[in-house]
Amino acid sequence: MKIVAFETREDERPTFRKLEQKHQIEIVCLPEEISKQNIGLTKGATAISILGHSQINAELLNLLKENGIDFVSTRTVGYNHIDLEEANKLGIRVANAYYDPHGVADYTVMLILMSLRKYKQAMWRANVNDYSLKGLKGREMRNLTIGVVGTGNIGAQVIQNLSGFGSRLLAFDTRKNPKVESLVEYMPLEQLYAEADIISYHVPLLASTHRMVNRETLAQMKDGVVLINCSRGELMNVSDVIDAIESHKIGALAMDVFENETGIYHQDRRTDIISNRDMAYIRQFPNVIMTQHIAFYTDAAVETMVECGVESLCDFVAKGETSREILAR
Numbered sequence: 001m002k003i004v005a006f007e008t009r010e011d012e013r014p015t016f017r018k019l020e021q022k023h024q025i026e027i028v029c030l031p032e033e034i035s036k037q038n039i040g041l042t043k044g045a046t047a048i049s050i051l052g053h054s055q056i057n058a059e060l061l062n063l064l065k066e067n068g069i070d071f072v073s074t075r076t077v078g079y080n081h082i083d084l085e086e087a088n089k090l091g092i093r094v095a096n097a098y099y100d101p102h103g104v105a106d107y108t109v110m111l112i113l114m115s116l117r118k119y120k121q122a123m124w125r126a127n128v129n130d131y132s133l134k135g136l137k138g139r140e141m142r143n144l145t146i147g148v149v150g151t152g153n154i155g156a157q158v159i160q161n162l163s164g165f166g167s168r169l170l171a172f173d174t175r176k177n178p179k180v181e182s183l184v185e186y187m188p189l190e191q192l193y194a195e196a197d198i199i200s201y202h203v204p205l206l207a208s209t210h211r212m213v214n215r216e217t218l219a220q221m222k223d224g225v226v227l228i229n230c231s232r233g234e235l236m237n238v239s240d241v242i243d244a245i246e247s248h249k250i251g252a253l254a255m256d257v258f259e260n261e262t263g264i265y266h267q268d269r270r271t272d273i274i275s276n277r278d279m280a281y282i283r284q285f286p287n288v289i290m291t292q293h294i295a296f297y298t299d300a301a302v303e304t305m306v307e308c309g310v311e312s313l314c315d316f317v318a319k320g321e322t323s324r325e326i327l328a329r
């Protein structure tokens with residue numbers, strides 16, 4: 001079997017090489033995203049592996065099918081960059097990756113603590129030898145109520161991580177997770193919004209979650225609410241969020257993701273003009289922390305993502321199925 005792996009980074013290559021040996025397959029590693037220009041490189045292969053910046057739309061899927069590609073795996077948990085309906089229609093089978101949720105969950109707790117302890121302002125000041133305290137008073141976790149929206153793999157691990165801090169923990173999900181039921185109070189989203197001091201989002205990007213943080217839902221939240229988004233930028237209506245920061249409705253915001261981050265995050269754009277005004281504007285607030293979609297990026301997770309991405313393709317070919325297959329909803 002030949003796999004063409006797109007968007008491969010240097011730090012993934014040793015695992016790809018190890019899997020080539022283990023499964024006796026050929027894996028061609030390319031650094032670039034898949035596009036109409038380079039899709040010809042998939043001829044003669046059975047499957048492709050991608051990361052989240054390759055937009056697998058209907059046009060590319062049809063070209064892949066013509067080239068004989070039957071399987072696509074994304075080495076990411078999120079899969080909103082793949083047109084699943086079209087893939088299902090064409091009979092191209094798709095799988096996503098799984099990796100332990102600890103890296104993203106740890107990162108989420110870090111962002112909560114950084115927000116509560118005004119770390120960005122403290123760092124800015126320390127860098128210019130301003131060691132004054134004024135304005136840097138933080139808050140303690142044990143006195144706060146934290147709402148977790150989405151209690152799947154990552155949300156549940158966030159709850160487990162938070163359970164040692166002494167905070168009151170609330171949760172909302174369309175289905176309860178028995179792993180954490182004893183640690184949180186499940187409640188309707190509106191009630192969570194009314195009671196939480198900190199809200200952390202761990203839902204996938206779906207039609208039902210697209211821009212779920214907006215003018216109306218922000219109005220249901222406490223004044224000075226702290227929002228954490230380690231999920232997807234599109235969960236938030238950025239313009240409404242900016243208004244809420246300016247009106248002090250939002251007390252602090254930490255985001256590891258941003259709407260339209262593709263082509264910006266994970267790239268060195270130092271010498272470019274980046275035409276994303278919202279990103280530039282929101283970044284300057286002293287109470288907003290933005291990182292470049294790195295919550296997942298740990299040694300353990302990278303290895304598992306590559307393993308998962310390749311092994312699901314091997315399973316499709318050898319067994320006709322994989323537990324990581326994803327279908328259009």
Ligand code: NAD
Nearest residue numbers: 078150151152153154173174202203204208230231295296
């Ligand atoms: P998961 O599928 O295990 O959990 C998602 C949960 O959201 C499920 O329990 C589901 O029932 C719930 N849900 C779905 N729709 C909902 C809705 N409308 N309202 C409330 N709950 C809803 O996924 P996960 O592994 O926990 O990952 C969550 C998301 O985190 C991913 O979809 C991805 O977008 C994001 N993510 C980000 C990073 C990063 O580096 N920042 C890394 C991995 C994943």
